[in-house]
Amino acid sequence: MGKNKTTKPNKKDKGARAVARTKEEQEAEDAAIAAQVKEIEERLQVFSVEMKQVEGKVKHCMIEARRAELTEKEIEPMADESKIYRQVGKMFILQPKPALTRSLKAQCALKSVEAQSLRQAYSKIQEKVRSEAAGLKELIGEERMKALFSQDKSNEGSGNIDIPGKAKEDRD
Numbered sequence: 001m002g003k004n005k006t007t008k009p010n011k012k013d014k015g016a017r018a019v020a021r022t023k024e025e026q027e028a029e030d031a032a033i034a035a036q037v038k039e040i041e042e043r044l045q046v047f048s049v050e051m052k053q054v055e056g057k058v059k060h061c062m063i064e065a066r067r068a069e070l071t072e073k074e075i076e077p078m079a080d081e082s083k084i085y086r087q088v089g090k091m092f093i094l095q096p097k098p099a100l101t102r103s104l105k106a107q108c109a110l111k112s113v114e115a116q117s118l119r120q121a122y123s124k125i126q127e128k129v130r131s132e133a134a135g136l137k138e139l140i141g142e143e144r145m146k147a148l149f150s151q152d153k154s155n156e157g158s159g160n161i162d163i164p165g166k167a168k169e170d171r172d
Contacts, residue, residue: 033139040136047129051122058118065111072104 075084075097084100085092095103 036139037136040132040139044129044132044136047125047132051125051129054118054122054125058115058122061111061115061118065108065115068104068108068111072101072108075100075104 080097082097084095084097086095086100
């Protein structure tokens with residue numbers, strides 16, 4: 001009685017299958033990393049938009065505070081009995097000078113406090129951006145991150161994200 005002759009897989013075939021599996025695993029891992037990188041980049045873009053909005057609000061508060069301060073300086077030399085009109089929307093209301101002065105001082109103080117709270121919100125957003133950038137750096141590695149940002153700088157207008165708190169020379 002004879003034994004069935006079966007072909008045993010060659011060691012070369014095993015090695016080729018192992019390489020194929022590792023390539024497939026590597027491709028799957030690269031796809032997962034690419035998805036995570038894309039997600040982080042989207043969050044960074046959202047943070048960038050939020051930062052621009054906060055910057056605009058801070059600027060607006062500073063302008064209003066300065067306007068109130070200048071108006072107060074303008075009406076200071078006037079007599080207390082002078083007729084002074086205050087703008088409320090589209091209409092003007094006659095108001096005594098002392099009340100208007102108090103109102104302008106309060107508005108100036110309120111806008112300064114509001115601007116300060118907006119600056120704090122801005123710094124919190126900056127911290128989030130730094131955290132996301134650190135996560136991205138950890139995910140893709142320092143060399144690939146440097147290469148990514150050097151590509152973004154060479155492709156001006158390609159949606160590159162400015163990382164606040166980092167000087168441009170530090171990122172090069």
